[in-house]
Amino acid sequence: MKVIVCGAGQVGYNIARQLSGEHNDVTVIDQSPELVRRINDNLDVHGLVGFASQPDVLEAAGAADADMIIAVTFADEVNMVACQVAHSLFNVPTKIARVRAQSYLRPIWRDLFSRDHMPIDVIISPEMEVARSAKRRLEVPGAFDMIPFGDDKLRLIGVRLTDECPIVDTPLRQLTELFPDLNIVVVGIDRGGQLLVPTGDDQMLVGDEVFFVSDKDHVSRALSLFGHEEKEARRIIIVGGGNIGLFLAESMERDHPSVRIKVVELNRERAEYVAERLERSVVINGDALDSDILIEANAANTETVVAVADDDEVNILASLLAKRYGCQRAVTLINNAGYGPLLTSLGIDAVVNPRASTVSTILQHVRRGRIRAVHSLRDGVAEVIEAEALETSPLVGVPLRDVNLPAGMIIGGVLRDDSVIIPRGDTVVQVKDRVVIFALADVVKRVEKMFSVRLDFFI
Incomplete structure (x- = not known):
């Protein structure tokens, strides 16, 4: 398959890495000579310096016989125009664009991306994807990851094993014998940063991060077996009232009306806007790193803090401070993958990575x-x-x-x-x-x- 990736940032780089690793013919376009040089040096792709929406650049990238264009530059307008040019001039069959600005995605303008106007096959909104990812982690307390399949009849669950897990050091084949009516399959074990697909003779050890697939109705029992019996959050604090925090609060209000939500937003105008959009949530205008604000938000009696501000350091510190004041669990948005290995030891329970969420959505198409x-x-x-x-x-x-x-x-x-x-x-x-x-x-x-x-x- 021949694919053109517009944008050599984190998302573009990772898409190119995965597709080229599967022996696809990948060309990456970016305005930055430095980013193009990096991608040429590290990946088996063709990097091209240029403006991704310009016809001559797309032609040089091989758009005439490309199967797909994936536009993930930092500019929404470049992404949209690149897909339009790829369609109108080169008849590229599949067009995927990342669009951040929510004004383009309002239901009133839904016809904008129809085949008669701007024929983009798939629109990816990173903020919406991240909000969905954070919500999934809220719905399964005790898990650091949850992914639904088959209309949510099956779930992939990720858990960390602690000393409280009663089944450590037990061969996996014995688990089936001991719990024949428990509908789960252990599919992956991350041990010391190395992910493996286990066999029946493998054992799970304290410190392992385990992925298992479960019937939705068996998830609670399975989590208990893995040493996690946390209750679903009835009170949450959302740090950051940007698009992600707003989408998350709106979604929780709609799907979990009994959950009490407090949103902490530093910018006064934004806080007022978020308060107008939400029906039952309480919006606090203040700094989540201020102890008085956390006390006002009642962190001591809150099960989960979800930190989704625009700054990684703020998210980490706000999560840790909220836990210090009594919050039981922290779900934290992190853009910098370099922080990943540190977060578990710091006390962060679950991490949401925007890049990973966006890449997963793109790969689906x-x-x-x-x-x-x-x-x-x-x-x-x-x-x-x-x-x-x-x-x-x-x-x-x-x-x-x-x-x-x-x-x-x-x-x-x-x-x-x-x-x-x-x-x-x-x-x-x-x-x-x-x-x-x-x-x-x-x-x-x-x-x-x-x-x-x-x-x-x-x-």
Whole structure:
């Protein structure tokens, strides 16, 4: 597949890294010679210095025979025009644009991105994606990550194992024997920064970060088994009343009306605007690093603080201060991946990374075959994929124990109509089943092929 990526910032770099690593033909355009030099030096891509929306630059990037353009520059207008030019002059089939300004995304202007006007196939709003990601972490206390699949019938859960976990040092195959009616599959273990797909003989150790797929109805019991029995937050503090904080508060008001929300926003005008938009939430104009403000927000009796301000350091410090004043849990927005290894030891319970959220959303539309959902984990080290089983798939019609799955891939769950099936050795995948797969990066391409129609099927 030939892909043009407009923008060599963090998101563009990571998209290019993942796609080029899967042997796609990738060209990256950016105005910055320094960023283009970096991407040429580190990745197997073609970097091009230029203005991404200009026809001659797109032509030089190979737009005439490109399959897709992904526009993620820092300027919304450049992203939109690049997609328009790619469509009008080069007939590029798939066009994806990142758009930050919310004025473009208001429902009243929904026709703007129709095929008759500005034919962009997928619009990505980073702020909305981050707000959704933060909300998911609020809905499963005790987990540092939660990703829904199959209309939320299945969930991927990430948990850290502590001394309170009763099943550490137990081979995974014994867990199935001890809890045969518990519908979960452990699909990944991050140990010391190395992510592995476990076998039945592997054990989980204190300090491991474990990913498991579970029937939604079994999540609470599974979390208890992993040593996490935290209650769902009934009171939360949102630090930052920007677009992310506002979207999160609006979403929580709509879907969890009994939750009491307080939003702390430093800018007075913005605080007044947020207060007008929200129905039941309390908006406090003040500095979240001020102890008096945290006392006013009643941090001592709050289960969770969600820090989503525009500054990483403010988010980290506000999270730690809120916990010091009695808040039980912290969900923290971090842009700088370099802070990642420090956060757990500092006491941050869950991290939201805007880049990872945006990359996951884009990959969902990049993957070929009958791919319904894609989520990138650990900066692209692995992906969790939901795909529809086709008649030509080697998974279909045989017991899973007889399927030769590549190393680094494991099936976490199967959705058949409205039923959830947790896979065992005798499970047989049927045509049109939706299969949730955990795959390390080097086998993702093979997963795509397993869920793509082969040409010889029609011969």
